[in-house]
Amino acid sequence: MNAKDTAAIRPRLARTSRRGFLLMAGAAGLAACSSGPEMSSPQAALPMPELPPDPNAGLGTGTPIGLILPLGASGNAGAVALSLRNAAEMALSEFAGARIRLIVKDDGGTGPGAQAAAQQALDEGARALIGPLFAHSVAAAGQVARQRGVPLVGFSTDTNVATQGVYLLSFLPQTDVERAIRYAAAQGRRSYTGLVPDNAYGSVVEAAFRETVPTVGGRVVGLERYSAGQAAEAARRLAGSVAQADAVFLPDAADTVPQIVQALSGAGANLGGKQLIGTGLWDDAKLFANPAMNGGIFAAPDTAGFRAFATRYRGRFGREPVRTTTLSHDAVSLMAALVNSYGEAGITDAAIQNPSGFSGVDGIFRFRADGTNQRGLAVMQISGGTTQIVSPAPRSFAQGM
Numbered sequence: 001m002n003a004k005d006t007a008a009i010r011p012r013l014a015r016t017s018r019r020g021f022l023l024m025a026g027a028a029g030l031a032a033c034s035s036g037p038e039m040s041s042p043q044a045a046l047p048m049p050e051l052p053p054d055p056n057a058g059l060g061t062g063t064p065i066g067l068i069l070p071l072g073a074s075g076n077a078g079a080v081a082l083s084l085r086n087a088a089e090m091a092l093s094e095f096a097g098a099r100i101r102l103i104v105k106d107d108g109g110t111g112p113g114a115q116a117a118a119q120q121a122l123d124e125g126a127r128a129l130i131g132p133l134f135a136h137s138v139a140a141a142g143q144v145a146r147q148r149g150v151p152l153v154g155f156s157t158d159t160n161v162a163t164q165g166v167y168l169l170s171f172l173p174q175t176d177v178e179r180a181i182r183y184a185a186a187q188g189r190r191s192y193t194g195l196v197p198d199n200a201y202g203s204v205v206e207a208a209f210r211e212t213v214p215t216v217g218g219r220v221v222g223l224e225r226y227s228a229g230q231a232a233e234a235a236r237r238l239a240g241s242v243a244q245a246d247a248v249f250l251p252d253a254a255d256t257v258p259q260i261v262q263a264l265s266g267a268g269a270n271l272g273g274k275q276l277i278g279t280g281l282w283d284d285a286k287l288f289a290n291p292a293m294n295g296g297i298f299a300a301p302d303t304a305g306f307r308a309f310a311t312r313y314r315g316r317f318g319r320e321p322v323r324t325t326t327l328s329h330d331a332v333s334l335m336a337a338l339v340n341s342y343g344e345a346g347i348t349d350a351a352i353q354n355p356s357g358f359s360g361v362d363g364i365f366r367f368r369a370d371g372t373n374q375r376g377l378a379v380m381q382i383s384g385g386t387t388q389i390v391s392p393a394p395r396s397f398a399q400g401m
Helices: 003-008 010-014 076-094 111-123 135-148 173-186 200-215 231-242 257-266 303-317 325-342
Strands: 058-060 063-069 100-106 152-154 166-168 191-197 219-226 247-249 275-277 297-300 358-360 363-367 373-375 378-383 386-391
Touching: 058 076, 063 076, 063 111, 063 325, 076 100, 076 303, 076 325, 100 111, 100 325, 111 135, 135 152, 135 166, 152 325, 173 200, 173 275, 173 297, 173 373, 173 378, 191 200, 191 231, 200 219, 219 231, 231 257, 275 297, 303 325, 325 358
Parallel strands: 063 100, 152 166, 191 219, 191 247, 247 275
Antiparallel strands: 058 100, 297 378, 358 363, 363 373, 378 386
């Protein structure tokens, strides 16, 4: 796992409540927003399978699709991989008439393992690959997939490994930033300042912040970066520019953001009337409980889809799903939808890049030609120890973002 995966994925792996991420309520599978196949209701829960499963076992029947996960990795990665595999199995049972067969391969959480797993799956006839989980593994498997002319849908959040034919279905922090800034601008916020962690995650969200603010007619009047433990000094440097701003961008985790807010106030910055803006890292009950964060906003999927998914997952496997488990479910449903609609030869870059997008457990999403994705997110506002939706997630990309 690289730094970007660590910063942006691990918080979601650690908590099932991390972000209430995305399916249109009641939909059991995934369909093109415009004209894709409709999904049936979820089928009855099946008995919990014996664990751990055979990492090389196949699931389903029909067009072969490779599923590459770090099932043999130690610690948290292996537990996450098992949850992702379970969700893939669940997607097959819930997608009415699915005509795909999953070829499950264990990459051990390594680049060489992912490369070997991709080669094995393709040698066994896979027409597309799902996974792996980490950036270095996606890069390795993606190289094999591109050489063989087969698309890959992976789960890393590091956009450096995305490219034509190697798609990322993960929750990208850039999307969080863009959605929240656009909402703030629609509320009349024009001048922005921010404190950004000096790490890989900070570099990603800073770039998105600097790119988005001008596109919505705003301007960045101040921006500082801070290393671990140095936020107070950065707050002192930024305090002067806060007076010129009507929005303050604080893209860090729940344990750190309240300290930054306190440091800004201690440095003489008056945050009254300023719109505090975060990212998906704010989706944490500890942050909601802090009165200083009341009124702060961040972008996240509507929670309804994941709640329904988690109920079905518990009924089937007798345990809580890892938050990112929905990625595997949606990737399998996507492949099933393409095969059912267009046949075995229908899994193409053009089909995957359908501009109308798809609807999954965590709402609408679509892939760009560069391999990144765009998601329909809601804007959440912290209020009284919880959050409320102040701008609903769009139901189609025709609504705009």
